Amino acid sequence: MDVLIHFKEDGAKLCGFVEGEIDTFTASGLREELEAVKITKGLEIELDLSKVNYMDSTGLGIFVAFYKRATREGGKVKLVGLSNRLQRLFEITGLSELMDIETDKKVEFS
């Protein structure tokens, strides 16, 4: 049980695909990978969470931190492909009001 992330550049957009379970044990790897993302002004980043099958407040904290840094450095982050479970987590914590979140839509490959 671990969490993986891989990135794909799609023109001016950077797409990140997150996969696995995000908890306090797996969090540090994901946090480091996201911290290593170089954000340039105007960069659009889409994080696809459709393959995240477990997440708790640790994961929320990681995405909030990344969102904050990206916004500060002039990038734009969007979370996509959230399952009902994940969507609920963002809703009950009030984050869905503050962050750009799209549900049930996969990142298009072509």
Place this chain on the structure above:
Amino acid sequence: MKEFDYIEIRVPAKPQFVSVIRLTVSGLASRIGFNYDDIEDLKIAASEAVTNVVHHAYKEVEEGEIVIGCALYENKIEIMIADYGNSFNFEEVKSKIGPYLPGESIAGLREGGLGLYLMETLMDEVMINNDGGVTVFMTKYVAREQVEKNVERITT
């Protein structure tokens, strides 16, 4: 017959055991008929409680233990998560937790402090005892079964 089955697990307060507890709680909850969403809620609530112990309980000493007790009733599960580490100032912690509010600036968003809030939101009852270590005691009821039982009672 006893009113409930009791299962107790002790694990070292280390992050790699959080998922073990989560899966155990999930397995126990499915035995008494919780539905998928409720089991996922229980997994998060239990993980949050165990994660808090892993991060906060044993700061001065190196090794600590977490005790997880689960009482399985016909229509509810009670989960107790206890440590013997540092207790916290409940009122102070509580004042710093809770959901984000609409209109908060992105730059100022907290990156933590949601664990206790999630436990309270996802479980039916949460009690915290803060006396020489922290004990979290939480309950969740099997929603569907309760309804069915009431219906039966009326018809017979």
